Amino acid sequence: MRNFVFHNPTKVIFGRDTIAEIGRQTAVYGKNVLLVYGKGSIKRSHVYNQVVKSLAAASISITEHPGVRSNPVLNHVRRGIAVAKTNRVDAVIAVGGGSVMDTGKAIGAGALVEHDVWKFFIAKKSITKTLPVICVPTLAASGSEMNSAMVVTNVEKNQKFGFANRHLYPKVSILDPTATFSVPPDYTAYGAVDAISHLLEFYFTTRLPFSPVQDRLMEGLILSIMQNCEQVLLKPHDYNSRASLMWCASLALSGLTAAGLGKVGFPMHMIEHSLSALYDIPHGAGLSVIIPAWLRCQAEQEAVKLEQFSKRIFPKRQSICTDWVSYGIEQLTQWFVNIGCPVTLKDIEVETADIPLIAANALALGKIWRMPEYTQETIEAILRLST
């Protein structure tokens, strides 16, 4: 095991009717907040009403910054920072999916500096403090509610960049599974793929030959995500399955599963971010295309780990014609198909002729994330495996 520091200070308040807590929790940090949200789904689902009512009861004044879109964009973050500065807010409340929470985090960090917030993303500046951020996730996916990461897209540069910094942990996150009841099947599935992808990145990119504890925790979460996602797709209002899916997604990228693994990479995210940046497709949909391709590419190099994965995640191998490695990749791919996710570039209407362009875009992020082992050629090769 590698040395690590594990310190996740986020206070998670989980369960039914917990959103009513937000006023009391926020009051600890001030009386004047920026409320960040998306295109209005929280109004339709009444989550908005619950938040505003609780804040009002705690005499907290709200400045709104709505309109976050999926694959959140830098200019919208910049406008939020300007609003936060003008109104001298004490804290940022983000109510929505990963895009909203990441926008909230970026505003919280950008509001306390004079320079452009993008400098954080291109590693020109480092975060030393942020406004307190309080999250109310409405999607089980990114884990942003319990981690120190954020991702934003610079549309002008076609760059979807992300990074982690310990100041980016939300102070409080309120997870009410009923807030995810209205998430449609496609986004429910994309969310599950996103959560699984975080685990797969760690599972397969650690250079440790021996990580029994982390492996078991990750396998347990993957199995739980699969089981509960299936349940949720059958019964979208099944509280326990929604709750399990939500908690798994939070834990998957909370620092718990990667602790002790040493340096890990995010190659699948690196490539997917380019798909999202160039074609504005949902992150999870891009991932379900990239994951099988990346695993196929790694089949030889990661045979031992893939065999373990396959045996523990898909133990009921019927066929004697397939080896465990291929079987595991096939089964995972099939599972993506079963839950309605795309698994090829064609499925997301991306032309194979674009592969060099996508690879070139991914390379830029690979540089920031220091993944020199991924060249134009290797990325193109992976993308060709998804055609």
Place this chain on the structure above:
Amino acid sequence: MRNFVFHNPTKVIFGRDTIAEIGRQTAVYGKNVLLVYGKGSIKRSHVYNQVVKSLAAASISITEHPGVRSNPVLNHVRRGIAVAKTNRVDAVIAVGGGSVMDTGKAIGAGALVEHDVWKFFIAKKSITKTLPVICVPTLAASGSEMNSAMVVTNVEKNQKFGFANRHLYPKVSILDPTATFSVPPDYTAYGAVDAISHLLEFYFTTRLPFSPVQDRLMEGLILSIMQNCEQVLLKPHDYNSRASLMWCASLALSGLTAAGLGKVGFPMHMIEHSLSALYDIPHGAGLSVIIPAWLRCQAEQEAVKLEQFSKRIFPKRQSICTDWVSYGIEQLTQWFVNIGCPVTLKDIEVETADIPLIAANALALGKIWRMPEYTQETIEAILRLST
């Protein structure tokens, strides 16, 4: 899933040569500390030297309070509180096993109140603040280094009582697996049993019929503890196995595994505490006697959960003569035997004639812990299953 708050604020610094960090970490909290430790094993293993050297380098003055014994006693805690008060220490540093850490926590809580510290344990007073506590565990067992619980024995009353309070999380815990290299085989095994017992208490006492995430996490930790304990007994200086065992023990009782399970009980601990209180046997040795008996007693009532446990922990059932429930209990018991742990009262030289006395003692703790379903008769019945 039940509603829960998950907020574990302990900063865990994990790995080789991390003890040298203690000076810098402690300096945040003050310049005058109480150093709590046991009978001197930390001096033989050089952990003491590392701690003292690092504290000296950070210009931190130390008052020592050594002599904590296994099953730590109230009077020694009281003396520590007096020393802490007299010396107006800013923080408590606990270097040792669960007994030392719990003593450190009790001193940290008792030093800030005028009343006797025992009142916390009998629920007459509630903790509202404590001195900062910094832990350096030297045993993979209690998880005290990353949780909000403590246990102390009142020798006069033959009462070994414990409880949890959110102020009892250590501020920082430094986990260097090499500090456990010198733990002898018996205590290594007792530690593994202790860590497993925490998981079993949650696994089998939750009243939730559906806890897929928590079950998977707990099963993963149990499998890892078993695998790594076996490795450590073969090779006591195997860093990765010691590290895995240590991290599992910390996570087992960190709040992670019980989050969402609702009300859980500690019936096995309730009974074991009486064995420790009356006969001063190591906690883990008492647990390996009580666990099989308690599981046998629950075989019918918990058949579904026991079958799941058995299938996932001991999937290689050879015999077709045994049902999964009995098989799982047998295998776990046999595993305790394999790692050198006692599994009957006879093994720990406790007379069956004492059963009523032990049960009566356990009842007193059952009252404090509010477990009215355990009567003199039911506890005696469980104890008879361990003869």
